[in-house]
Amino acid sequence: MDLNNYSSNDFHDELIGPGGRPRAAARAIWKYLKGLDSEEVAERKAACELAAMVAGITFRVYFEDTGIDRAMPFDLIPRVISASEWQEVERGLKQRVQALNLFIDDLYNDQRIIADGVFPAEMLEGSENFREQCRGFSPPLGIWAHICGSDIVRDGDGTLYVLEDNLRIPSGVSYMLENRQVMKRVFPELFEDSGIQPIDEYPSQLYDTLASLSPRPADYPTVVVLTPGMYNSAYFEHAYLAQQMGVELVEGRDLVVNENDEVMMRTIAGLEPVDVIYRRIDDAFIDPEVFRPDSMLGVPGLMRAWRSGKVALANAPGAGVADDKVVYAWLPEIIRYYLDEDPLIANVPTWKCSEPEDLKYVLANIGELVIKPANESGGYGMLIGPRSTKKEQREFARLIKADPRNYIAQPTLALSTCPTFIQGRVSPRHVDLRPFILSGQQTYVTNGGLTRVALKAGSLVVNSSQGGGSKDTWIVETGN
Amino acid sequence: MLSRLAENLYWHGRYLERAEDLARLVNVNANLNMDLPAGISAGWEPLVRITGNAQAFQQRHDQAGERQVVNFLLADEDNPGSLKASLEFARENLRSARDLLPREVWEQMNALYLKGQDTLTGNLAKRRRHDFLRELILDCQQIAGTLLGCMSQDHAYDFILIGRYLERADMTTRILEVRGHDLLPKVDDELTPYESIQWMSVLKSLTAYQMYRRHVRLRVSGNDVLRFLLRNEQFPRSVMFCLRALEDLLAGLPGDEDQALRQITRLQRRLNEVRLAGLRGKPLSELMDHLQAELAETGVVIRQTWFLR
Numbered sequence: 001m002d003l004n005n006y007s008s009n010d011f012h013d014e015l016i017g018p019g020g021r022p023r024a025a026a027r028a029i030w031k032y033l034k035g036l037d038s039e040e041v042a043e044r045k046a047a048c049e050l051a052a053m054v055a056g057i058t059f060r061v062y063f064e065d066t067g068i069d070r071a072m073p074f075d076l077i078p079r080v081i082s083a084s085e086w087q088e089v090e091r092g093l094k095q096r097v098q099a100l101n102l103f104i105d106d107l108y109n110d111q112r113i114i115a116d117g118v119f120p121a122e123m124l125e126g127s128e129n130f131r132e133q134c135r136g137f138s139p140p141l142g143i144w145a146h147i148c149g150s151d152i153v154r155d156g157d158g159t160l161y162v163l164e165d166n167l168r169i170p171s172g173v174s175y176m177l178e179n180r181q182v183m184k185r186v187f188p189e190l191f192e193d194s195g196i197q198p199i200d201e202y203p204s205q206l207y208d209t210l211a212s213l214s215p216r217p218a219d220y221p222t223v224v225v226l227t228p229g230m231y232n233s234a235y236f237e238h239a240y241l242a243q244q245m246g247v248e249l250v251e252g253r254d255l256v257v258n259e260n261d262e263v264m265m266r267t268i269a270g271l272e273p274v275d276v277i278y279r280r281i282d283d284a285f286i287d288p289e290v291f292r293p294d295s296m297l298g299v300p301g302l303m304r305a306w307r308s309g310k311v312a313l314a315n316a317p318g319a320g321v322a323d324d325k326v327v328y329a330w331l332p333e334i335i336r337y338y339l340d341e342d343p344l345i346a347n348v349p350t351w352k353c354s355e356p357e358d359l360k361y362v363l364a365n366i367g368e369l370v371i372k373p374a375n376e377s378g379g380y381g382m383l384i385g386p387r388s389t390k391k392e393q394r395e396f397a398r399l400i401k402a403d404p405r406n407y408i409a410q411p412t413l414a415l416s417t418c419p420t421f422i423q424g425r426v427s428p429r430h431v432d433l434r435p436f437i438l439s440g441q442q443t444y445v446t447n448g449g450l451t452r453v454a455l456k457a458g459s460l461v462v463n464s465s466q467g468g469g470s471k472d473t474w475i476v477e478t479g480n
Numbered sequence: 481m482l483s484r485l486a487e488n489l490y491w492h493g494r495y496l497e498r499a500e501d502l503a504r505l506v507n508v509n510a511n512l513n514m515d516l517p518a519g520i521s522a523g524w525e526p527l528v529r530i531t532g533n534a535q536a537f538q539q540r541h542d543q544a545g546e547r548q549v550v551n552f553l554l555a556d557e558d559n560p561g562s563l564k565a566s567l568e569f570a571r572e573n574l575r576s577a578r579d580l581l582p583r584e585v586w587e588q589m590n591a592l593y594l595k596g597q598d599t600l601t602g603n604l605a606k607r608r609r610h611d612f613l614r615e616l617i618l619d620c621q622q623i624a625g626t627l628l629g630c631m632s633q634d635h636a637y638d639f640i641l642i643g644r645y646l647e648r649a650d651m652t653t654r655i656l657e658v659r660g661h662d663l664l665p666k667v668d669d670e671l672t673p674y675e676s677i678q679w680m681s682v683l684k685s686l687t688a689y690q691m692y693r694r695h696v697r698l699r700v701s702g703n704d705v706l707r708f709l710l711r712n713e714q715f716p717r718s719v720m721f722c723l724r725a726l727e728d729l730l731a732g733l734p735g736d737e738d739q740a741l742r743q744i745t746r747l748q749r750r751l752n753e754v755r756l757a758g759l760r761g762k763p764l765s766e767l768m769d770h771l772q773a774e775l776a777e778t779g780v781v782i783r784q785t786w787f788l789r
Contacts, residue, residue, distance in 0.1 A: 230576050243579030254482050268486050268635060268786045269734035 001034045001041050002427060003419070008428040012158050012416040014079050025082035025259045028194045029350060032187075033077065033119070038424075044186050045421065046064030048076045051182045063276050076186065077429060078450040079418045080474045081428060082327035083197065089152070089160060089435070090445040092345025097437045100165060100322045102338040103143040107321060108134050118337045119330055120354065129168070131283060133290050138306055139316045140213050141441065147206070148313040150435040152449075154203040155349075156414035161348045162433070165316060167323040168405035170279050172470075173436050176450040177202060177244070179472040195477040197447040203244035206278075210245075211438035214275040221275040223247045224265065228256070228297045229283050238280050250274075252281070257301030276312045277302075283317050318420070325372055328473075329408045335433035348413065362400065362409040366393045369409040371400070386412055407408060408409035415460055418471065420453055429456045432462050433473065448473035481580070484637045487787040488577040489504065493643025494590075495570035500620040501651040502553055502563045503613040507528060508685035510546075512611065515677050521680070523539055524549035530651075533561050550609070555600040560732040563616075567596040580636040584626050584656050593617045638729050640773055645729070649722035652777050657768035660706070660760055679705045686717040706764075719771065723748045726778075733786065740781040747774050 008016060015026040022030035036044070077335055106113050107130070113119045149170025151163040179188045180199055184191055207223065214221030227238035229251050242249035252267050255274065265273040279286060285295040287302040305311045321327070326332070329350040335343045351358035351369070362369060371383040383396045417428035435449030451471040452462035462468040511520045513647055525544035528537045533552070535557060541548040554563045559569050571593040578586045624644075631637050659682045679700045683689040687711065695712065696704045712736040723744055730741045754767060 074730070076757055230572075239579050243583075248482055248485075249579050250482060250577075251484065254484055266483050268483055 001036045002032050003030065003426055006419055006426050006428070008417045008419075010156075011414055011428060012154055012156050012428075013416040013428060014081075014093070014154070014416055014431065015077075016419065022236075023082070024478040025474075026080040028080060028476075029080060029190065029474070030222065032085075032190055041421075045076055047186045048182055051185050054442075066121070070218075073455060073467075074182065075420050075453055075469055075471045076183075076454075077419050077421055078183065078428070078432070078472040078474045080476055081448060083475050083477045085160075086448070086475045089345060089385075092343070093150060093162075093435060093437050093445050094443045094469055095339065095341065096150070096162065096165065096331070097145065097439055099331070099335040099338050100148070100167065100327075101145055101439060102324050103142050103334050104167075104316075104319055105138055105142045107140060108144075108318060109136065112336055113334070116337070118285050118333055120405070123326045123330075124321075126406075127321055127324060127326065129283070129318070130322060131318035131321070133303060134316070134318035139306075140215070142310055143213075143439050144319040145322070146213070146316075146439050148439070149434050149449075150437065152345075152433045152435065153395075153413060154416035156416075158416075159346060162347050162414070163348060164328060165323050166434075168320040169315065170434070170436065171218075171234040171237050171280075171284065172434050172450040173202060173446070174240040175470050176436075176446065176473070177240070179470060183472045196476075197477070199447045202446055203241060205438055205444045206241065207245040207247070209438040209442075209444070210276045210278055210312075210314055211358055211440075212440040213313060213314060216275055219275075222273060223276040223278065224250045224255075224274055226250055226252070226277050226279040226281055226286075226299075228252075228285070232280075234280065241278075249329045249437075252295075252297045252299050255302075257297040257299060257305050261301070261305045261308045261310050263299070263302065263305045273413075274311060276314065278314050283320060284316065286313075315317055325408055348410050351409040352405075353407040353409065354398050358409075359400070359404050362407075363397055368411065370412055371396055371407055371409050373406055384412065392394040410452040412451055418451070418453065420455070420471075422455065422457075427457065429457070430460050430462070431471070482637050483787050485577045486635065487783070488573040489580070489639040490643040490782070490787075491635055492573040492577065493640040494647040495566045495573065495643075496620055496623065497644045498561075498651070499563050499570060500617055501567040501648070502531070502566065504685045504687070505655070506550060506553060506683050507610060507613045511684065512677070512681035514716045515681075516674060519609060520674070520712075521528070522681075527553060527658045528653045530658045531561050532654070533559065536561075548659075551602050552585070554609075555604065555733045557661055564596055564600045567593050577636070582626060582630040582636050584630065585623055588619070588623050588626060592616070592623070595619075599611040627753040635733065636675060638732060639786075641659065642726060642729050645722040645725045646775055646779060646782075648717060649719045649726075650772055652686065652717060652719050652722070653771045653775075655682060656706065656709060657765050659685075660702070660764045660768075676700045677679060680710070688715060688717060691715050702760060706759060710756065720748065720751060723751070737785045740778055740785055743774065743781055747771065747778075750774075 006016065007020070015022055015030060017023045090312040099345045103113065107124065114121045116452050118305055123278060145167040149166040149172060151166070152160055152199070153163050154160050174371070176199065190196070210223045211221050220394060223245070224247055225238055225242040227249055229235065232238070239249055248263055248265065256264050256266065256271065258264055263274040265274050275433045281297050284291045284296040287300060288295045288298055289300045290303040302313070303317065306313050306317065328347065329352045332343050335341060351362050353362055362371070367385045367388070369385045371385070373382070383392060385393070415430040415432065418431045419426045422429070431451050431453045433449050433451050436446045438444040451473045453469050453471055454460055454470050508526055509522060509524065516522060523544070524546050527549055528534050528544060529552065537544070537552055541552065552559055552562065556562045557564060558610050558621065559565060571589050574581070574586060596616070604612070627640065629635065640717065676699060678704055680689060682705055683700070684691050686709065692700070692705065692708050696708060708715065709718050711720045713720050713724060716722055726744050727741065727748070730744060751771070759767065
């Protein structure tokens with residue numbers, strides 16, 4: 001593979017350091033790739049594509065009402081992170097999720113953080129994901145977000161930032177697991193002696209996390225994965241996780257809540273009780289008795305069963321209150337408030353326009369910042385400072401001054417790149433990373449996560465529905 | 481197990497069996513036409529009748545030549561009974577139930593489906609077609625083999641088999657019904673070599689020729705073939721074999737409802753009691769129609785008992 005002319009064009013590169021030399025953790029893979037002739041590269045590329053296709057790593061794309069399968073683009077060059085750096089990230093993520101869970105539990109109960117003047121009450125009022133139906137209830141272990149997927153990016157100076165925490169129904173972990181399977185098939189020799197940390201234990205960790213929530217701890221709990229159905233874009237993942245955990249994959253129509261508020265599933269032997277539901281259906285659709293009455297995907301009475309403690313739901317309804325931009329901006333304060341610790345992993349610096357000092361800074365630097373409406377339901381767009389006109393900036397300044405608490409601002413980040421195989425050549429492409437954090441009786445962070453890559457040159461959009469692909473992510477012991 | 485998945489697996493079993501049987505039918509019919517004397521042809525239209533699609537076919541085609549029939553049976557995406565559609569349904573039903581099966585089965589099913597999508601394009605050359613269908617039969621057998629060798633023989637497996645045996649029994653009766661008519665006018669009681677060829681084609685379409693010769697050492701005659709394919713208890717594509725398998729499978733399912741089981745044992749009795757000697761033409765058709773109707777009714781009862789509550 002011709003790697004001599006590779007350059008990341010001044011962006012921080014995940015594999016290549018200053019002077020064009022591979023970073024310590026990436027030395028083995030870089031040397032290996034260099035040693036491949038073009039025929040060997042083509043062979044491995046084809047093997048990757050075939051393996052991915054055959055395994056059904058596809059996501060459904062809707063096209064004129066017929067679901068068609070398209071192979072999820074998968075790049076054969078892995079993204080490599082050193083184990084020592086990852087340990088820091090892991091600690092930071094655990095801290096974050098712990099604080100977020102305490103925060104959610106507080107919001108639905110005593111609201112101490114508001115009473116103590118740390119988090120403003122008015123921020124809660126506009127929250128789209130705050131569920132009044134969850135007030136005065138605390139789920140088992142006080143945990144609301146059992147499965148969290150945080151998006152991490154690296155800026156030009158090499159610092160890792162958490163860009164957002166997905167606390168509702170984060171997806172992508174199946175691609176992480178499948179990518180590794182494909183890589184092991186295609187590059188077996190690398191896995192034999194490169195000290196790459198395994199990731200395969202995720203499904204059993206997930207199962208343990210879910211089982212620990214069971215209201216019937218004495219028995220073997222019945223855990224199920226609840227999917228909206230096979231036409232959902234993440235259906236592959238739902239099926240995959242259920243299979244890997246050895247539990248039933250159910251749809252709303254498979255479940256029924258009886259008069260004792262117990263959740264039962266319809267089986268060939270009649271109705272059987274269910275203890276824990278890993279639900280992959282949005283809050284708004286899970287129970288037509290409580291939320292959207294037109295939902296065909298949910299289970300009437302599910303909220304009743306949950307609130308009476310007869311069934312555990314992961315993630316808990318209402319957990320999404322903590323993953324909108326308002327809360328994000330307050331996360332450093334939230335961590336300090338509940339844990340009395342400084343954040344171990346950085347937030348992207350965020351200016352809250354509700355704070356007079358911040359507001360002054362934002363108005364003075366509007367051309368360099370990204371302005372986001374803090375409140376999702378606000379209906380206003382974003383302003384990307386460097387790409388905006390003076391007129392747009394003036395307009396935004398006016399909007400911000402009129403309603404400062406509705407806006408946050410962040411610097412524009414220079415996302416890091418990773419060498420990516422594009423049309424026979426290795427070129428830099430921007431990447432992000434989504435690790436997954438499980439919270440039950442114990443907390444667990446995946447070794448790495450799903451690296452998403454924007455396949456278009458210069459693009460920052462890593463989303464799979466918009467031409468993004470993915471890579472295997474290696475956490476590698478470097479020995480020093 | 482979930483009722484919904486039981487139903488998916490049942491249909492997967494049915495559709496995969498249907499795909500395999502369609503491949504057998506088309507290949508054997510092509511062979512038969514090659515063996516018959518010039519001027520006499522088994523034609524292709526009977527295949528449309530075997531699959532019970534005459535009406536849909538006539539809406540689309542004026543004549544039933546090889547090209548039209550083969551295209552209709554194999555590649556027509558608008559014909560829900562086509563091989564292409566069967567592979568798609570077999571796969572889609574498996575998709576939702578894939579977490580119950582060994583992963584290899586999904587991979588094999590996916591590969592088979594993709595192969596079908598690539599190959600069944602409507603202008604399939606004859607030589608290529610033959611090879612493809614032969615391969616497809618082997619691919620289906622590979623899936624059956626992987627299930628047998630790698631899957632726990634639990635209820636999920638049972639429902640695949642129930643679908644498979646119901647479909648197979650149905651298809652065998654259809655082949656007998658349509659191929660049971662004499663292709664040649666009868667001159668006297670002597671068996672003509674062509675009559676023999678006709679019945680050999682029936683056997684071959686079910687890969688039954690070799691097994692038949694081991695059971696029935698005489699030359700191939702209509703009555704013996706009929707008896708073999710309806711009543712033999714050792715050959716896995718005979719109707720009786722399928723019914724015995726269904727009896728065992730249904731008896732092992734949970735629940736107190738035994739209507740499906742009673743239905744199957746009634747069918748077995750009927751098959752054992754009916755007089756097969758000299759049975760051909762209309763009475764043969766009527767018997768096969770009866771068996772098909774009873775098998776369809778069994779499908780309805782299975783659905784009511786285990787798929788809907």
